[in-house]
Amino acid sequence: MADAQDVDLRAAINAISDVIQNRPRPLREFDQIYMKAGDMVMQSELIARWADGKRMAFIGDGDAISISIAFLQERGILKYGPTKITVFDFDERICNAVRRFADKERLHNLDAELYNCLEPFPQVGRFDFFYTNPPWGASNRGESVKVFVGRGMEAVGFAGEGVVVIADDEELAWPKLVLGEVQKYALANGFFVQKMMSQLHEYHLDDAPDLKSCNLMFKAISPERIVRDSVATPKDVLEHFYGRDSAPKVRYVREKKRVDYGKANEDEYLFEKIGGT
């Protein structure tokens, strides 16, 4: 199989640039904090190689790694990748951005479904691999991470593999605590940590521009698929879900009107004419 060195970097960066133009503006209150462009290229290549030939579920994907992978495949920039990608996100703007891009570029293996991860998962056991970049759990000892990872595990029927993208920092205490808690959670649910790729990604994060994330990769201990009823997330883990005292109050983010994300909105500027008025 081809590897990362064979990728046409200019073509890949230009393709990712199109994907970035299509991303809705991030809502900070729900931890939408987007990955930077160079890291998106590297991450998409890495995840496409890892998930080659698999059916993938993304539990939330504001970063648009799902679109990037499908687009790089369709353009022939990557010769490998998943056969099917479904994005589950509670933000209709993100789901619609996925659908519009897939429609425009004829990405037949990419789709999105509006879904709040606090509710039972709608497609238990229908995927092989999962990917999630959740709220990083600084104020809740990783409980928010476990909710997203748990939905990913349901998506793959507690078999197959998954990756969670979470904070990884030498100086701070909370990312280490969260990493430990998430690894314990994985083991308790039949997965072991296959690999940890440290401090890989940077974000558009004003108050912590140096905070990086890692890929923590899991593999199921048993190949046996378990399809059991999915249940809603218990209320007691939600108190600090999106940060201190920031429990979820929103079921879905709805799209009010279609925005062309690559262009300035009319309410952002006005024209002062030559010669006045």
Ligand SMILES: C[S@@+](CC[C@H](N)C(=O)[O-])C[C@H]1O[C@@H](n2cnc3c(N)ncnc32)[C@H](O)[C@@H]1O
């Ligand atoms: C929490 S953000 C994490 C940061 C990541 N870099 C990003 O911006 O995509 C990841 C995704 O989870 C989605 N999300 C947040 N809360 C959710 C929920 N309760 N159910 C489903 N998706 C959710 C966001 O819309 C976003 O697309």
